[in-house]
Amino acid sequence: MRFGSFCEMLQHWAAISPERESITYSETTLxxxxxxxxxxxKRARFSSFKSVGFLLGEPDEDEVITLxxxxxxxxxxxxxxxxxxxxxxxxxxxxxxxxxxEGDKELCDELSQFLCEPKCASHNEVLFYTSGxxxxxxxxxxxxxxxxxSAYNGSELLPLSENDRLLSILPLNHxxxxxxxxxxxxxxxxxxxxxxxxRHISDDFEYYRPTAVSLVxxxxxxxxxxxxxxxxxxxxxxxxxxxxxxxxxMLHAFGKRVCFGYGLTETSSGVALSVxxxxxxxxxxxxxxxxxxxxxxxxxxxxxAMMQGYFHDPDGTAGVLRDGVLSTGDLGYxxxxxxxxxxxxxxxxxxxxxGTKIFLPEYEKAISDVLGTDEICVFLRGSAPALAVAEGDExxxxxxxxxxxxxxxxxxxxxxxxxxxxxxxxxKTGKIKRYEVEALFGGKS
Numbered sequence: 092m093r094f095g096s097f098c099e100m101l102q103h104w105a106a107i108s109p110e111r112e113s114i115t116y117s118e119t120t121l122x123x124x125x126x127x128x129x130x131x132x133k134r135a136r137f138s139s140f141k142s143v144g145f146l147l148g149e150p151d152e153d154e155v156i157t158l159x160x161x162x163x164x165x166x167x168x169x170x171x172x173x174x175x176x177x178x179x180x181x182x183x184x185x186x187x188x189x190x191x192x193e194g195d196k197e198l199c200d201e202l203s204q205f206l207c208e209p210k211c212a213s214h215n216e217v218l219f220y221t222s223g224x225x226x227x228x229x230x231x232x233x234x235x236x237x238x239x240x241s242a243y244n245g246s247e248l249l250p251l252s253e254n255d256r257l258l259s260i261l262p263l264n265h266x267x268x269x270x271x272x273x274x275x276x277x278x279x280x281x282x283x284x285x286x287x288x289x290r291h292i293s294d295d296f297e298y299y300r301p302t303a304v305s306l307v308x309x310x311x312x313x314x315x316x317x318x319x320x321x322x323x324x325x326x327x328x329x330x331x332x333x334x335x336x337x338x339x340x341m342l343h344a345f346g347k348r349v350c351f352g353y354g355l356t357e358t359s360s361g362v363a364l365s366v367x368x369x370x371x372x373x374x375x376x377x378x379x380x381x382x383x384x385x386x387x388x389x390x391x392x393x394x395x396a397m398m399q400g401y402f403h404d405p406d407g408t409a410g411v412l413r414d415g416v417l418s419t420g421d422l423g424y425x426x427x428x429x430x431x432x433x434x435x436x437x438x439x440x441x442x443x444x445x446g447t448k449i450f451l452p453e454y455e456k457a458i459s460d461v462l463g464t465d466e467i468c469v470f471l472r473g474s475a476p477a478l479a480v481a482e483g484d485e486x487x488x489x490x491x492x493x494x495x496x497x498x499x500x501x502x503x504x505x506x507x508x509x510x511x512x513x514x515x516x517x518x519k520t521g522k523i524k525r526y527e528v529e530a531l532f533g534g535k536s
Contacts, residue, residue: 093243094278096235097163098134101127104280111253113277115299116152116285126156133160140166141209144184146173146194146202147264149288154194155273158263161193162235167213169230170220170264173198181205187218187230187402218402219266221356230402231356233266240395241359242274244376248364249328249350251279251303258301260286260310267331270360271305271352296321303327305352308334309521315341328352330361332522333452339370353433357417359396363431372430381431387422388437441471449476449503458505461495462488466515468528475506479528481514 094100101123104113109124121129133156137143143161145168150158161168169187171180173194180202184192188209192199217233251257257276261268276283284299286292296304296319303326306314311329314320315338320327327342330352342349351370354361362381363373375381380392391397392415400408411418423433441449451469458478459465466481480488485508496504509532516524516531 092246092278094239096239097159098130100239100278101130104277107280108253111280112282114152114155114283114285115256116155117287119152121152121156129153129156130160130163133157134164137161137164137166140191142167142169142187142189142213143191143193144169144171144187144189144202145264146171146180146192146198147262148173148195150263150285152285155263155283155285157193162217162238165215165235167209167216167218169218170269172262172264177201183220183230216399216402219264219269219356229404229407231266232399232402233356233359234399237359237396237398238266238270238274239278240378240393241270241354241361242278244378244396245271245275245352245361245364246279247377248366248374249326251276251281251326253280255279255281255302255326256284256299257281257303257305258284258286258295258299259305260292260295261305261307265331266356266360267305267307267352267354270354271328271330275305276303293317293319296324305330307331307521308338311342312338315345320345320347326350328364330354353431355391355417355419357398357411357419358391358393359398362391362393365430367430369430371432372426372428373432374430381425382416383424384418386437387424387434389419389421389423389431389433391417391419441469441476443471443474443476443502457495458492461491468515468523468525469505470525470529470532472507472533476503477507477509477532478505479509479511479515479532481511483508483510485510 105123105127110122112120113123113126114121143166145158145161147170171183184202184205188207190206190209192202215234218230219233221229221231259272261272263269263273273283284301286295300321300323302323305328308329324347326348328350339349349370351365351373352361353363353373361376362379363375365373378393378395382390384390394415420437421433422435422437423431425431435450435452439451455467455469458467468479469476488508492505516527518524
C-alpha cells in the first residue's frame with residue numbers, strides 16, 4: 092500500500108489490528124497502537140526545532156520511534172553515525188546547520204558547541220550521507236515522502252506479510268538500512284525486531300527467530316559461514332554491494348530465498364529487486380524508469396523517490412541530475428525480459444594514460460584468486476596500476492602474480508606492491524575505500 096507519511100502508515104495498520112505486535116527490542120514488544128501513540132507524542136516535541144542532528148549507534152525501540160517522529164515532524168533531520176570522531180561529527184553538525192541534537196545525552200552535550208541557528212527554514216528534509224558519514228561523503232536531501240515511496244516500491248515487488256518478523260541489524264543512518272530493515276516491514280504491517288547490538292550479533296537470529304532479514308554482502312557471508320541463521324528464516328534481502336555467488340549458493344543450500352536489491356542514496360534506496368530464480372536479474376520497481384546510456388551507465392528516473400539534491404551543493408547536484416534523470420555511475424544492461432543487471436562502476440575502471448581501461452572487479456578478482464585473499468586494492472600510481480595488500484612480502488607477491496600478469500599487456504601489469512600491515516580501510520557496508528588507499532600509498536601521483 093502506498094503511504095504519504097510515517098503517520099499515515101502507522102495509523103493504517105493500527106486501525107486494522109491495534110494489538111498486533113509491531114516493534115520488538117530485547118524483552119520489550121510494542122503493539123501497533125503503542126507505537127502510534129509514542130510516535131505522536133514524540134513528534135510534538137520536535138516542533139520547536141528547525142534542524143536536528145540525530146546521532147545513531149545501536150538503537151533500542153524508543154530511539155527508533157523517536158527517529159521516525161523527528162522525520163515525521165517536518166523539520167530537517169541529519170542522520171549521523173555516533174561512532175565517528177567528535178571533530179568530524181562537529182563539522183557535519185555545523186554543515187547541516189543543526190540547532191538541536193538527539194541521541195546519547197553525554198555525546199550530545201559534548202557536541203552542543205557545534206549547534207547553530209539555521210540560515211533558512213527547512214521543510215521535511217532528511218539528510219543521508221553517501222557511503223556513510225565521512226569527510227568525502229555528500230549529504231543527500233531526501234524526504235519523508237520519498238522514503239515512503241521507496242518502501243512502497245519494495246513492498247510491491249517483494250511484499251512481506253503481517254505474519255513476518257524482520258530482523259533489523261543494519262545501520263539506520265544508511266538509506267538501505269533505514270528503508271529495507273525498518274520502513275519496508277512497517278509499510279507491510281510486519282513486525283520489526285531490532286538487533287541488540289554487536290554483543291548479540293551472533294545470537295539475534297536464535298533469540299528473535301525472524302522470517303526475513305536485510306543484509307549487506309559481508310554480513311550475509313559472516314552469518315552463513317558460521318551457521319547463525321535460524322530455521323524459520325525464509326527470505327534474505329541483500330543490497331549495498333556485490334555479493335559473491337558462493338554466498339548465494341550457501342544460502343540456497345540452507346533453504347533460504349535470496350533476493351538482491353539495487354538502489355542508491357540519491358533514489359531513496361531501491362530501484363530494482365530480483366524476485367525470480369536468477370538473483371542477478373532484477374525487476375525494476377513500479378515507479379522507476381531505467382535506461383542505459385551509450386557508454387553503459389545506468390540512468391534512473393523516479394520523481395517520487397528522487398533526491399531533492401545534494402545539500403548546499405547545486406553544482407554537484409547538476410553534475411548527476413539532469414531533467415529529473417540521475418546518472419548513477421553504475422554500469423549495467425537490461426536483458427530481453429526487461430530485467431536490470433549491474434556489471435560494475437564507472438569509477439571502478441582505471442583509465443591509463445594511453446586510454447586503455449582496466450575493469451577493476453574482474454582484474455582484482457583474478458589477483459584475489461591467485462593470492463587467496465580479498466584484502467587487496469588496485470589503484471593508479473603515476474601512469475601504472477599498483478596493488479595494495481593487507482599482509483605479505485612485496486617480492487613474494489610479485490613472484491606469485493608473475494604468471495597472471497604475463498597475460499596482460501605490459502601497461503596493464505602491476506608495477507608496485509604496497510603492504511599496509513593490517514586490513515585495508517572499508518566502509519560499514521564492506522567496500523574497500525579506494526580513495527583512502529590511494530591517499531595512503533600516493534595514488535595518482
